[in-house]
Amino acid sequence: MLKRLEEKDFLCLLERIAERWQLLVPQRMSDGSRLLLPWQGGLPVLAGPPLQRKPTEVFFPQLELLLELDDAGGVALPNPPEKPPALLGLDHLDLAGIAFLDRFFLSPPTDDAYLRRRRGALLVGVSGLAGAQGETLPPLEGECDLELILAPDGLLAHPHTARGTELLEGFAEAAPDKLAALDRNATELLPEILLKAARLLQEERVPEDFWEEIAARCIACGGCNFACPTCSCFGVQDRTFGKRTERSRLWDSCQLDAFMREASGHNPLGTETLRTRRRIYHKLVADPLRWGEPGCVACGRCDRACPTGIGMFALCEELVRTCDRHGS
Amino acid sequence: MTAPASLYAPRPCRLLTVSGLTPQEKLFRLQLVDGSSLGHQPGQFIQLSIPGLTEAPISVANSPTRGTVFELAVRRAGRLTGALHKLAPGALIGIRGPFGRPFQLDALRGKQLLLIAGGCGLAPLRSLIQYCQDRPEEFAAVHILYGARSPADLLFKDDLAAWQRSERLDCRYTVDRIPADSCYDGETGLLPRLLSQLELDPANCSAVLVGPPPMYRPVIAELRRLGLSGERRIMLSLERQMRCGVGKCGHCSIEHLTCCSDGPVFWLEEVEALRGAL
Ligand SMILES: Cc1cc2nc3c(=O)[nH]c(=O)nc-3n(C[C@H](O)[C@H](O)[C@H](O)COP(=O)(O)OP(=O)(O)OC[C@H]3O[C@@H](n4cnc5c(N)ncnc54)[C@H](O)[C@@H]3O)c2cc1C
Ligand code: SF4
Ligand code: SF4
Ligand code: FES
Numbered sequence: 001m002l003k004r005l006e007e008k009d010f011l012c013l014l015e016r017i018a019e020r021w022q023l024l025v026p027q028r029m030s031d032g033s034r035l036l037l038p039w040q041g042g043l044p045v046l047a048g049p050p051l052q053r054k055p056t057e058v059f060f061p062q063l064e065l066l067l068e069l070d071d072a073g074g075v076a077l078p079n080p081p082e083k084p085p086a087l088l089g090l091d092h093l094d095l096a097g098i099a100f101l102d103r104f105f106l107s108p109p110t111d112d113a114y115l116r117r118r119r120g121a122l123l124v125g126v127s128g129l130a131g132a133q134g135e136t137l138p139p140l141e142g143e144c145d146l147e148l149i150l151a152p153d154g155l156l157a158h159p160h161t162a163r164g165t166e167l168l169e170g171f172a173e174a175a176p177d178k179l180a181a182l183d184r185n186a187t188e189l190l191p192e193i194l195l196k197a198a199r200l201l202q203e204e205r206v207p208e209d210f211w212e213e214i215a216a217r218c219i220a221c222g223g224c225n226f227a228c229p230t231c232s233c234f235g236v237q238d239r240t241f242g243k244r245t246e247r248s249r250l251w252d253s254c255q256l257d258a259f260m261r262e263a264s265g266h267n268p269l270g271t272e273t274l275r276t277r278r279r280i281y282h283k284l285v286a287d288p289l290r291w292g293e294p295g296c297v298a299c300g301r302c303d304r305a306c307p308t309g310i311g312m313f314a315l316c317e318e319l320v321r322t323c324d325r326h327g328s
Numbered sequence: 329m330t331a332p333a334s335l336y337a338p339r340p341c342r343l344l345t346v347s348g349l350t351p352q353e354k355l356f357r358l359q360l361v362d363g364s365s366l367g368h369q370p371g372q373f374i375q376l377s378i379p380g381l382t383e384a385p386i387s388v389a390n391s392p393t394r395g396t397v398f399e400l401a402v403r404r405a406g407r408l409t410g411a412l413h414k415l416a417p418g419a420l421i422g423i424r425g426p427f428g429r430p431f432q433l434d435a436l437r438g439k440q441l442l443l444i445a446g447g448c449g450l451a452p453l454r455s456l457i458q459y460c461q462d463r464p465e466e467f468a469a470v471h472i473l474y475g476a477r478s479p480a481d482l483l484f485k486d487d488l489a490a491w492q493r494s495e496r497l498d499c500r501y502t503v504d505r506i507p508a509d510s511c512y513d514g515e516t517g518l519l520p521r522l523l524s525q526l527e528l529d530p531a532n533c534s535a536v537l538v539g540p541p542p543m544y545r546p547v548i549a550e551l552r553r554l555g556l557s558g559e560r561r562i563m564l565s566l567e568r569q570m571r572c573g574v575g576k577c578g579h580c581s582i583e584h585l586t587c588c589s590d591g592p593v594f595w596l597e598e599v600e601a602l603r604g605a606l
């Protein structure tokens with residue numbers, strides 16, 4: 001049921017959430033960007049540019065302790081957080097990224113390290129007039145517990161799960177026509193340019209020298225992968241303190257030469273050309289084959305991160321142009 | 329402390345014996361500390377864990393038909409395998425697994441088998457060879473073809489001799505080159521040469537290949553020439569960098585496949601068209 005939230009109601013909702021969850025909300029940095037940070041009271045910044053860092057890092061952090069080993073063969077696992085996290089202010093792309101990682105890490109065999117952080121987490125989405133320039137963000141489906149809707153005349157809230165309903169108890173109902181002023185049409189996740197590029201890749205119509213040209217610009221910084229909400233690759237490292245060893249995992253990047261290099265020296269991704277093709281092919285062709293969905297949610301973070309302008313969108317635009325030229 | 333339920337938690341194993349195979353390779357016999365059997369099938373691997381040095385994927389080199397002790401043949405390649413080579417019997421190490429898709433025994437039963445190994449590839453194949461020895465009624469004939477770089481690099485020399493003596497097995501091996509001071513008087517030349525010596529019934533024959541990457545294409549070409557065409561005739565085991573062994577870390581992907589869990593054993597037709605697979 002749709003609710004109307006006055007400012008005091010919204011603060012009350014935040015308090016309700018913070019009682020049971022570790023609440024993270026979007027806050028504005030001095031450079032104008034927004035980050036998800038622990039709520040310290042006050043109103044979150046619901047509208048604005050996409051969250052600077054990928055929200056999926058709450059469940060799959062850059063560096064994460066997997067377990068501790070001792071000399072006698074003993075293994076100890078880290079404790080789950082005291083309170084599960086609540087992520088507030090996620091748009092449809094953020095939620096699609098979380099849904100993708102959920103499917104990846106929780107499908108059998110379940111990744112218990114991911115589950116430890118993900119279990120019991122609350123997702124609060126945002127839609128309506130919350131875009132960077134006040135544009136309308138599309139409505140949300142069941143991927144969040146509760147949806148905040150920025151309508152022209154105030155904040156509305158719509159629950160999607162039992163937990164969402166419970167959190168909204170007692171707030172004033174809003175007439176459904178409050179939504180009438182908003183464009184509530186769902187949008188396709190992938191923009192046309194990425195769909196086109198995916199088709200060309202699938203049909204093996206991308207000339208080899210295209211990849212060479214693009215790869216020559218890559219400086220192998222890994223930024224595209226580290227910014228990407230659906231990238232899930234990790235390496236493993238040990239650190240030993242006396243008789244105790246901490247085994248952790250940390251984000252890895254398929255754009256780095258050592259990513260697939262084997263101890264024998266054999267390297268199936270031994271050139272930047274192969275690695276650049278893989279980054280795009282994996283998301284646009286391999287992931288749909290494996291998971292039924294592309295591994296790109298079109299959030300644009302890799303384009304903002306890449307210092308040489310070959311993120312997903314820029315690359316796909318060039319790819320489609322090149323193939324058009326070849327085709328004609 | 330009881331072992332917690334985690335994909336990433338190694339189980340403690342006791343190192344029972346260590347024996348030298350070549351100057352670079354040793355055979356390690358191990359048993360789980362709780363006495364249980366590993367529960368592997370030929371072709372599967374484990375993640376070997378040494379605190380401080382993370383983990384490495386290693387194939388199980390003996391057959392599950394041989395009891396609860398399991399064997400690993402390990403080449404000294406770097407930090408972890410180097411540390412393993414220094415361990416003495418009695419040491420504790422960790423393992424996870426067994427992992428991966430094993431050799432598809434159902435598809436091999438009743439067939440004339442070509443078991444083809446290059447270099448370290450004999451380790452996983454030895455598990456299948458022992459299985460064939462212990463279940464002779466399941467297979468029509470078993471040919472073992474093995475290639476190593478030099479006589480000193482031949483793995484499992486005692487096994488090779490015993491397999492050659494065995495009436496049930498046909499075992500042939502070759503080396504790429506013989507150093508001047510060697511008293512080796514066996515075959516030389518590359519693996520495909522051994523194949524051309526065989527009398528095959530191509531309609532009832534299946535091949536299993538495990539070896540270094542440069543081995544696959546020439547051997548496959550020779551098998552095709554001998555008449556092994558069509559689906560489910562050639563099975564191969566691929567190596568990749570592996571960090572997790574359970575399909576999560578991404579290091580072993582081959583296009584849309586994941587070598588550690590979709591493989592490491594594949595039918596040729598599953599991977600042949602995939603970029604970078606062979
Ligand atoms: C399925 C499978 C079965 C195998 N079976 C056997 C077997 O039976 N016997 C055998 O001897 N070998 C086997 N291997 C090979 C064996 O796993 C390697 O030789 C072993 O991992 C080497 O480990 P190391 O730490 O000693 O070597 P190192 O050279 O110290 O490290 C090699 C490993 O460390 C990681 N690594 C290396 N460099 C980097 C870097 N720059 N950045 C990040 N990570 C890096 C990679 O995981 C790499 O595989 C198998 C491999 C696979 C995939
Ligand atoms: S746009 Fe880039 S960062 Fe965003 S999901 Fe796609 S590949 Fe990842
Ligand atoms: S961000 Fe750009 S330059 Fe850096 S690794 Fe990715 S593609 Fe290469
Ligand atoms: S080894 Fe991690 S995904 Fe295969």
